[in-house]
Amino acid sequence: MSIVQKTVLTIAGSDSSGGAGIQADLKTMEAHRVYGMSVVTALTAQNTLGITGILPVEKSFVEKQIQAVCEDIPPDAVKIGMLPDRSVMEVVAKAIDKYSLKNVVLDPVLSSTSGTELTRIEAREYLKKQLFCRSLLITPNIPEAQTLLSTKEGGDKEFLIDSREAMEDAAKKLSSEYGCNVLIKGGHSSFEREDVSADLLCIRPLGNAIDTEFQVIWLEGKRFDNPNTHGTGCTLSSAIASNLANGHDLKSAVSEAKKYIEKCIDAGLKLGSGRGPLLH
Template sequence: MKTALTIAGSDSSGGAGIQADIKTMTANGVYAMSAVTALTAQNTTGVTDIVEVTPEFLGKQLDSVFTDIYPDAVKIGMVSSASLIKTISEKLEFYYAKNIVVDPVMVSTSGSKLLQDNAVETLKKDLFHQALLLTPNIPEASVLSEISIVNEADMMKAAKIISDSYGCAVLCKGGHSINVANDLLYYNHDYSWFLGERIDNKNTHGTGCTLSSAIASSLAKGMNLESSIQLAKEYVTGALGAMLDLGKGSGPLNHVWNVYEKQK
């Protein structure tokens, strides 16, 4: 069995972060491991508190994983401080980590801020250059490219700016206040659009975590980047289309919809 590691924050409501990543990786046929960057007290309505682990403890988690069950892919999600980002960067470089997918999580679905201001520059400087793929949503892509994004042309411009700046592929995800349901990949100086099915479902908590983990799962199994993204989008579409309805706010996806489908 191929293996994947998620480095992210814990979500006590199970819809995003480490919990969503492990469910997604398992549903996509790889063995999931985790290194927790922070504990969050959160549910579908918002985040009420965050407690970070120390850089030393995060480093020990990563040592434990890489020296025993080496991951075939790594997904990085919520990392809220510069010191933790530096630890991750150093460990990934030391262990020659491969197939690194970075979801530059800055704000939660509910609007809660998850990244300290000084951490953004460290993320750019120390981590992005190690990534195979970055998966920013529209607000995140706007911050990273320093341009306003209101249409598909802006998405193309932003993706190229980010890719040229950090030397990695960029998947700019549509939605988020602009009327574009499609995602744009900029890779090897070429653009590829991945058409999205617009699903009328308000429950989107953890969608970004889920997509990036699904991409990492397929990369771990040896698939190329384009195929990994296509399969991940199909998986997320199915998870949204299952219309799970839990919680009082933006609820979670049904991460095991495909498992249920196989049982029918």
């Protein structure tokens, strides 16, 4: 008897402590009963206390990894995480076109929670203009969305997300400017009730439809009193990609992924001396 599984590829950095990056992605994919594959873009030395070292992978070897996977086991969905520099971004953009990669979920990892820069600032314009448009969905958190919508001179204080209305405005701006659907994660919000975690999914209109046709969906969940949330962004984007590979539409894929994240946090795993990982 043979077993057939849907396949998902993660293109991201490695986390030596296993809480984020490709390690979290593969654990999440296994939990969703899809076959996970990985392309490593950078090695990191990190744990629950923070990142102590980053070693980017040479672009030619990133390309070889993608080629090895896509020419043998084509993925049904792709999760993209940490892309350290423009040269790697160019390789990924080229691969999306060459292999007609579908169901691409991009988590724009700009920096770590502890403040370590993970994507070079000069590469962010390429990320926005060449990779967002090749993605079905991007999944910034509130600080990332603010940074993506701010000018270089203004920094992340120029565009402020301090209300639900501002979140909707930000999602529509990102979607309209870069041609992708947008999920803004509300875990960093200070304007919600303490017991609520609200994410915003903005599905863009097809073709040249007007702005009013954006589909705005609020996904409310419980906010848990648990500081151990290392790797939530990686886990959520991988869960969405896994759900898409398994045949869910975008709204269902995001909604089910949010429920999964809540279970991972609520499990109450405690490892390490800092902000610990989830129970995938």
